[in-house]
Amino acid sequence: xxxxxxxxxxxxxxxxxxxxxxxxxxxxxxxxxxxxxxxxxxxxxxxxxxxxxxxxxxxxxxxxxxxxxxxxxxxxxxxxxxxxxxxxxxxxxxxxxxxxxxxxxxxxxxxxxxxxxxxxxxxxxxxxxxxxxxxxxxxxxxxxxxxxxxxxxxxxxxxxxxxxxxxxxxxxxxxxxxxxxxxxxxxxxxxxxxxxxxxxxxxxxxxxxxxxxxxxxxxxxxxxxxxxxxxxxxxxxxxxxxxxxxxxxxxxxxxxxxxxxxxxxxxxxxxxxxxxxxxxxxxxxxxxxxxxxxxxxxxxxxxxxxxxxxxxxxxxxxxxxx
Amino acid sequence: xxxxxxxxxxxxxxxxxxxxxxxxxxxxxxxxxxxxxxxxxxxxxxxxxxxxxxxxxxxxxxxxxxxxxxxxxxxxxxxxxxxxxxxxxxxxxxxxxxxxxxxxxxxxxxxxxxxxxxxxxxxxxxxxxxxxxxxxxxxxxxxxxxxxxxxxxxxxxxxxxxxxxxxxxxxxxxxxxxxxxxxxxxxxxxxxxxxxxxxxxxxxxxxxxxxxxxxxxxxxxxxxxxxxxxxxxxxxxxxxxxxxxxxxxxxxxxxxxxxxxxxxxxxxxxxxxxxxxxxxxxxxxxxxxxxxxxxxxxxxxxxxxxxxxxxxxxxxxxxxxxxxxxxxxxxxxxxxxxxxxxxxxxxxxxxxxxxxxxxxxxxxxxxxxxxxxxxxxxxxxxxxxxxxxxxxxxxxxxxxxxxxxxxxxxxxxxxxxxxxxxxxxxxxxxxxxxxxxxxxxxxxxxxxxxxxxxxxxxxxxxxxxxxxxxxxxxxxxxxxxxxxxxxxxxxxxxxxxxxxxxxxxxxxxxxxxxxxxxxxxxxxxxxxxxxxxxxxxxxxxxxxxxxxxxxxxxxxxxxxxxxxxxxxxxxxxxxxxxxxxxxxxxxxxxxxxx
Numbered sequence: 001x002x003x004x005x006x007x008x009x010x011x012x013x014x015x016x017x018x019x020x021x022x023x024x025x026x027x028x029x030x031x032x033x034x035x036x037x038x039x040x041x042x043x044x045x046x047x048x049x050x051x052x053x054x055x056x057x058x059x060x061x062x063x064x065x066x067x068x069x070x071x072x073x074x075x076x077x078x079x080x081x082x083x084x085x086x087x088x089x090x091x092x093x094x095x096x097x098x099x100x101x102x103x104x105x106x107x108x109x110x111x112x113x114x115x116x117x118x119x120x121x122x123x124x125x126x127x128x129x130x131x132x133x134x135x136x137x138x139x140x141x142x143x144x145x146x147x148x149x150x151x152x153x154x155x156x157x158x159x160x161x162x163x164x165x166x167x168x169x170x171x172x173x174x175x176x177x178x179x180x181x182x183x184x185x186x187x188x189x190x191x192x193x194x195x196x197x198x199x200x201x202x203x204x205x206x207x208x209x210x211x212x213x214x215x216x217x218x219x220x221x222x223x224x225x226x227x228x229x230x231x232x233x234x235x236x237x238x239x240x241x242x243x244x245x246x247x248x249x250x251x252x253x254x255x256x257x258x259x260x261x262x263x264x265x266x267x268x269x270x271x272x273x274x275x276x277x278x279x280x281x282x283x284x285x286x287x288x289x290x291x292x293x294x295x296x297x298x299x300x301x302x303x304x305x306x307x308x309x310x311x312x313x314x315x316x317x318x319x320x321x322x
Numbered sequence: 323x324x325x326x327x328x329x330x331x332x333x334x335x336x337x338x339x340x341x342x343x344x345x346x347x348x349x350x351x352x353x354x355x356x357x358x359x360x361x362x363x364x365x366x367x368x369x370x371x372x373x374x375x376x377x378x379x380x381x382x383x384x385x386x387x388x389x390x391x392x393x394x395x396x397x398x399x400x401x402x403x404x405x406x407x408x409x410x411x412x413x414x415x416x417x418x419x420x421x422x423x424x425x426x427x428x429x430x431x432x433x434x435x436x437x438x439x440x441x442x443x444x445x446x447x448x449x450x451x452x453x454x455x456x457x458x459x460x461x462x463x464x465x466x467x468x469x470x471x472x473x474x475x476x477x478x479x480x481x482x483x484x485x486x487x488x489x490x491x492x493x494x495x496x497x498x499x500x501x502x503x504x505x506x507x508x509x510x511x512x513x514x515x516x517x518x519x520x521x522x523x524x525x526x527x528x529x530x531x532x533x534x535x536x537x538x539x540x541x542x543x544x545x546x547x548x549x550x551x552x553x554x555x556x557x558x559x560x561x562x563x564x565x566x567x568x569x570x571x572x573x574x575x576x577x578x579x580x581x582x583x584x585x586x587x588x589x590x591x592x593x594x595x596x597x598x599x600x601x602x603x604x605x606x607x608x609x610x611x612x613x614x615x616x617x618x619x620x621x622x623x624x625x626x627x628x629x630x631x632x633x634x635x636x637x638x639x640x641x642x643x644x645x646x647x648x649x650x651x652x653x654x655x656x657x658x659x660x661x662x663x664x665x666x667x668x669x670x671x672x673x674x675x676x677x678x679x680x681x682x683x684x685x686x687x688x689x690x691x692x693x694x695x696x697x698x699x700x701x702x703x704x705x706x707x708x709x710x711x712x713x714x715x716x717x718x719x720x721x722x723x724x725x726x727x728x729x730x731x732x733x734x735x736x737x738x739x740x741x742x743x744x745x746x747x748x749x750x751x752x753x754x755x756x757x758x759x760x761x762x763x764x765x766x767x768x769x770x771x772x773x774x775x776x777x778x779x780x781x782x783x784x785x786x787x788x789x790x791x792x793x794x795x796x797x798x799x800x801x802x803x804x805x806x807x808x809x810x811x812x813x814x815x816x817x818x819x820x821x822x823x824x825x826x827x828x829x830x831x832x833x834x835x836x837x838x839x840x841x842x843x844x845x846x847x848x849x850x851x852x853x854x855x856x857x858x859x860x861x862x863x864x865x866x867x868x869x870x871x872x873x874x875x876x877x878x879x880x881x882x883x884x885x886x887x888x889x890x891x892x893x894x895x896x897x898x899x900x901x902x903x904x905x906x907x908x909x910x911x912x913x914x915x916x
């Protein structure tokens with residue numbers, strides 16, 4: 001950190017305040033991941049699975065999600081004349097605890113983080129009003145697109161941190177996105193809304209796309225270091241598009257196959273209930289209702305983006321850094 | 323940077339350093355906060371209801387902090403986090419996280435010191451209790467406070483006596499639907515409070531009240547304790563600093579029974595302690611009461627007003643008292659019908675018409691007058707008498723009467739009611755005018771003011787009432803007027819009333835400008851105010867106070883009446899009649915004592 005490093009906020013920035021969620025749609029790229037489909041049902045007999053009779057929905061479901069937002073794009077002016085892009089981002093993660101027995105959904109914990117993401121070797125924390133953006137140094141050349149992706153790291157950390165919220169027996173933790181390093185949490189499933197990779201071969205994929213609303217595929221195993229037990233599930237949906245309403249659910253590879261099948265059955269009686277309706281949510285039905293509510297709350301906690309942009313602009317102009 | 327979620331209002335139940343009550347929330351910043359109204363977000367573990375009194379502070383640079391106090395005039399609750407109406411089902415189902423947030427609209431009642439700055443969003447709002455509440459409602463500035471009832475919070479609310487007794491203002495205007503608005507009950511409770519709270523000090527002993535009873539025999543039992551009085555009501559009176567009981571000193575006047583030659587009062591439920599009132603023909607002529615026979619606003623628009631005054635003057639000049647009746651033109655007239663017949667006869671006679679009616683009056687006008695006069699015979703013959711002993715007490719005179727004088731009108735036809743009200747008010751006002759001092763005070767309770775002082779037209783009664791409204795304050799005549807619709811009452815009477823009271827209102831009526839002192843929320847509430855709930859506006863406090871006054875401690879109907887007080891057990895004949903008949907009942911000095 002040197003006093004000579006200057007920061008400039010882009011006065012107009014097309015990506016300012018925009019959330020950068022991945023677009024929906026079916027899996028585009030075939031994956032080379034080795035898959036073992038014969039965990040629950042032999043691959044030759046694959047068929048959609050109906051909800052298992054006698055599996056009660058959990059009383060309490062916890063859902064974890066995070067949001068992020070770019071508050072401003074910056075440029076640094078290094079003492080040596082070089083210049084690096086940077087983004088000031090706010091992100092938040094939270095848990096919503098849906099007590100279906102009592103009929104009450106409440107925020108069970110939420111955290112907000114902010115950061116200045118840049119490859120500049122000399123930039124320091126930015127303090128804008130009462131808000132501090134600690135510097136997160138990014139390796140490499142630090143072009144803008146990579147900076148935005150760099151926000152995901154701290155956000156995931158935050159999500160992991162809030163996931164340990166108070167658990168009760170018989171509850172179910174639904175993590176938005178892959179489980180990552182939350183595999184040790186009990187009764188946790190990862191909920192992947194968008195399908196990028198096609199793990200199954202064409203014949204098995206046709207079983208998946210043949211599923212009716214409220215059916216799931218048999219459990220299969222992803223034989224990779226990060227993989228685990230996984231299954232597809234179709235949420236209640238009215239359109240007949242092959243991948244409409246299909247999500248992938250995963251659970252920890254540390255579980256036994258029986259435990260994974262149990263979780264798959266549990267997810268099938270739990271998740272459809274949370275599916276959102278298309279006129280309320282453009283990402284319906286995959287964007288679950290509690291998660292949409294949680295995201296709204298989290299966005300509110302991020303603070304007003306325009307206000308932060310303004311404060312950042314004026315702070316940086318005054319050289320208010322530490 | 324980590325923000326842990328806590329309750330939005332922060333910890334509650336902490337006291338205000340300045341002695342106000344618990345903290346209930348914070349001024350919210352999503353709606354404009356102005357010096358006169360602002361919104362407060364209510365902490366999840368607190369609540370605010372309409373009419374609660376709250377206080378907040380605003381720090382100012384280089385100045386002492388400003389205390390902003392107000393009254394809750396609106397409350398709302400909503401789901402935060404819900405976007406669509408149907409989200410409520412998902413929230414109730416437990417699938418959508420949302421927070422119930424209550425907010426209260428505060429209308430400022432006091433800014434101290436008077437720096438009209440808005441409260442800062444985020445400032446802690448406290449429930450005002452004790453002295454803070456009294457300050458918020460300006461009770462601390464009232465030197466003399468008349469308890470009016472309980473606020474919604476169960477604590478007494480007061481009326482500034484300065485605005486009732488004429489020191490700084492006078493007159494009360496009470497509006498509300500008949501039956502549920504409890505206008506007369508509130509008027510009598512206010513009187514009871516004035517007389518019994520000790521606020522008027524020594525003046526309370528001599529202060530008088532004149533109450534016109536227009537509906538049923540409701541007000542004839544003011545001196546009877548209420549048999550349905552329970553401990554809760556007694557306790558409510560005690561909280562107001564009043565003892566629960568009947569009016570101690572009441573005199574009831576009723577018109578004579580129609581067609582009864584002995585002049586016994588026409589009452590059905592109250593049999594004892596009622597005096598009959600009437601006017602002798604001599605008084606009728608000498609005091610020029612004839613115009614009050616034509617006291618309808620309709621009458622004043624007619625041409626024959628000239629004739630009325632001319633005939634009244636003629637009667638005053640030529641009528642001589644003659645043993646109860648009068649003698650005029652050498653004829654002795656012993657009753658009102660006789661008088662009417664005589665006047666009509668004289669007017670029909672070409673030779674005498676000019677003497678009575680003046681020379682410039684057309685025959686048609688005279689006939690119109692005569693027709694009306696004949697029409698009044700039936701209504702007024704029981705009130706204007708020539709057949710009863712002159713010395714028998716029969717007049718309504720509050721200065722010689724008990725503290726509370728009740729005049730029963732409910733049995734009288736409309737024209738007779740107007741006559742009684744007009745003549746009584748005129749004589750009382752003239753008496754006060756002659757006395758020249760404001761003390762002792764005279765409170766006049768008159769229901770159906772829209773009938774006696776309508777907005778349109780003019781009549782002798784309206785003139786008297788206007789006189790009272792405009793000059794009564796300095797003469798110590800306080801009008802407590804009640805009406806269903808203030809919009810139909812003469813504007814000058816309503817505007818001269820320092821204290822305006824509203825019970826339940828008719829929806830169409832509530833939207834009229836006469837009720838502009840009610841904020842919109844209260845205007846709406848007035849549509850569903852239950853009996854016993856009143857909104858009282860007084861000049862001191864910018865917001866009308868909502869209050870409930872206790873159930874009357876005196877009987878309001880015969881079924882409630884407890885044991886009659888001993889004074890009233892004397893029958894009417896014992897009280898006056900036997901002595902009057904033999905000519906010794908009157909107080910005159912020149913009677914022969916024996």
